[in-house]
Amino acid sequence: MxxxxxxxxxxxxxxxxxxxxxxxxxxxxxxxxxxxxxxxxxxxxxxxxxxxxxxxxxxxxxxxxxxxxxxxxxxxxxxxxxxxxxxxxxxxxxxxxxxxxxxxxxxxxxxxxxxxxxxxxxxxxxxxxxxxxxxxxxxxxxxxxxxxxxxxxxxxxxxxxxxxxxxxxxxxxxxxxxxxxxxxxxxxxxGISKPAEGIDQRMYLTYDKQKPKLLEHLLKDLTVQSMIVFTSRKSAVNDIARILQKMGHKAEGITSDRTQEEREATLQGFRNKQFQILVATDIMSRGIDIDNISHILNYDVPQDAEDYIHRIGRTARAATTGTAITFINEKDQGRVVRIERLIEREIPKLENPEDIGPGPAFEPNKHRESKPRNKSNSKNKPKTRSHAAKSPDQPIRKPNATARVESKAPKINPEIGAERPKKPFEPKKRNSKRRGPKPEGQSQASDTNTSLKTAEE
The missing domain is CATH 3.40.50.300 (P-loop containing nucleotide triphosphate hydrolases)
Incomplete structure (x- = not known):
């Protein structure tokens, strides 16, 4: 061997x-x-x-x-x-x-x-x-x-x-x-979290709508023996494969949705050089050993910095050399910073060719600032739901919750109404009174009604 x-x-x-x-x-x-x-x-x-x-x-x-x-x-x-x-x-x-x-x-x-x-x-x-x-x-x-x-x-x-x-x-x-x-x-x-030394890493600043043209431009200039195109979205695999096929390249896609027989046949065809370009998600980024992969192209930046290392690690295996190209849109720039921090080096960021048009400026701080706010909001939401879920078990909050429901609902429990010593409850009058300031004598009756309903429930 x-x-x-x-x-x-x-x-x-x-x-x-x-x-x-x-x-x-x-x-x-x-x-x-x-x-x-x-x-x-x-x-x-x-x-x-x-x-x-x-x-x-x-x-x-x-x-x-x-x-x-x-x-x-x-x-x-x-x-x-x-x-x-x-x-x-x-x-x-x-x-x-x-x-x-x-x-x-x-x-x-x-x-x-x-x-x-x-x-x-x-x-x-x-x-x-x-x-x-x-x-x-x-x-x-x-x-x-x-x-x-x-x-x-x-x-x-x-x-x-x-x-x-x-x-x-x-x-x-x-x-x-x-x-x-x-x-x-x-x-x-x-060598924890370090790509192989033989990998030539490059990044292009480009908008999503420019990516197909940029891919076509690069493939004209590159000498590709075999290439894996990675995407983070499973739904994009077949779309990218069709784009490559329309350009005249032999390309196939592989996803977890396919049967195992189909996946094995696709991999075997790629190994046997039956087609030049394989489009895949991160299922192909770990442990898969295919010889002579000359290029890796990240159609988008992976969510985890470690996945970037695994993706580009499909090339330059066993002390060989290879090229890794990554497309960066305006939203993925914060992820690039995390990748560079992990591998402890800055990756060259190139501009689009003139015939494609300018891409976004590299402003990672601008996009990184919005992410923590989203994260904090998402973290607060579960706390609010959790707090609301526990509130019925808390005797202080239960009457208040009941009072809010009563103020919105015009119907009342007839059994509770029958227990009242005074005239029957009239929803419209009660609602109109609740909107304005309460008379001093009415506050105690309203609290009594709420307590009676709470006890009945």
């Missing part, structure tokens, strides 16, 4: 794994993290006589599960080890095949958390003898909301096991998860 010498993450991680220590390893994408844990675990499996599933690898996406399974098949060509990828989106026979592999005790299971939980709910998943647990792309799994599923799966595993966690970034939530499931782990940090 043309592995001549270990990458830095492999050189650091393999001895730790062979010494049976728990590990939390962080390294930039494209540095060989998969081989860093697959090779030593295969070495362990080859010298053991397991009659059960010894290794569970959890990953965030179907594509990554399939890719790791393929890599294990290559690494284990001369090793008596079996593996299977377990993920959703397949036909019915795939479920039966996955069930058979689980119950027969495949040596290595690579699974997405949701699909594995579905099998566990059927009652035949037994991991009571599991030896090794691997969490690959752990930060992405947490971003996708898999924390409850991960904790549920871990609760079904033996306490005595070796746990390995690999991640491209190290946010606080990753350390929180590590404290829960790892025991005295060794930590390896190599």
């Amino acid at each position: 043309n592995f001549r010498k270990p990458t830095p993450i492999q050189q650091a991680a393999i001895p730790v794994i062979l010494e049976n220590h728990d590990l939390i390893a962080c390294a930039q994408t494209g540095t060989g993290k998969t081989a860093a844990y697959v090779l030593p675990l295969l070495d362990r499996i080859s010298h053991a006589k397991h009659d059960h599933t010894s290794t569970l690898v959890l990953v965030p996406t179907r594509e990554l599960a399939k890719q790791i399974d393929d890599q294990i098949a290559g690494f284990a060509y001369f090793v008596p080890a079996t593996s299977i990828a377990i993920y959703g989106g397949n036909k019915g026979e795939s479920w039966d095949q996955q069930k058979k592999a689980i119950t027969s005790g495949a040596d290595i299971i690579i699974a997405t958390p949701g699909r594995l939980i579905a099998h566990m709910n059927m009652g035949y998943v037994k991991f009571d003898k599991l030896d090794y647990l691997v969490l690959d792309e752990a930060d992405k799994m947490l971003d996708m909301g898999f924390m409850p599923d991960l904790l549920r799966i871990v609760s079904q595993l033996p306490v005595k096991r070796q746990t390995l966690m690999f991640s491209a970034t190290m946010p606080p939530k990753i350390r929180e998860l590590a404290r829960k499931i790892l025991q005295n782990p060794t930590e390896i940090n190599l």
Whole structure:
């Protein structure tokens, strides 16, 4: 497989794994993290006589599960080890095949958390003898909301096991998860949140309506072997693909809405150079290893700064070079500042070509000022709803709420009206009196009426 010498993450991680220590390893994408844990675990499996599933690898996406399974098949060509990828989106026979592999005790299971939980709910998943647990792309799994599923799966595993966690970034939530499931782990940090040095990064200041023309202009001047165009909106994938096709380029889109067979066929066609440009969302930004991607184009700026690193990390893999181009509209400029702060460098910002027209000026402070106000307003809304939800339980607020309802509604409860010692209640007169100043003698009667209705309710 043309592995001549270990990458830095492999050189650091393999001895730790062979010494049976728990590990939390962080390294930039494209540095060989998969081989860093697959090779030593295969070495362990080859010298053991397991009659059960010894290794569970959890990953965030179907594509990554399939890719790791393929890599294990290559690494284990001369090793008596079996593996299977377990993920959703397949036909019915795939479920039966996955069930058979689980119950027969495949040596290595690579699974997405949701699909594995579905099998566990059927009652035949037994991991009571599991030896090794691997969490690959752990930060992405947490971003996708898999924390409850991960904790549920871990609760079904033996306490005595070796746990390995690999991640491209190290946010606080990753350390929180590590404290829960790892025991005295060794930590390896190599180039955290840094793109590969071989990536030429550029950004263009452009309005959304100018993006198709700018894309066409750039593709005329660039020598593109293969390109991935990323967008944050799933609904935009097919639109961008059609724009590229009208320009005369061979392009296809891939989204989570497609069946797994369609997604695998699209990826295989891209790998085989059947088409030049792949349009995708961030499902393609993590762990997918495709050779010779010369260009990455961000049609919009990703919401999270870390996702920018993962997107452009699809190029310049294994010490090669590549180009990453990002389109910035007037609303995304604040995100650019966060990206530059994360990677600790300023990215060149270029203006549109003359035939396209000027784009927006780079004024990130102007747009960043409006965001905190929106956030604060959104934070206040739940508090108001929560406060209102609790108010009926508070005896002081309940009469007031009732009084407000009475003042708006012309109808009254006839049972309460029958209990009044004086003349029947007349809604119109009461409403008109409530709008103006109350006579001194009437205030007590109104309060009495409100209390009576509250007591009846």
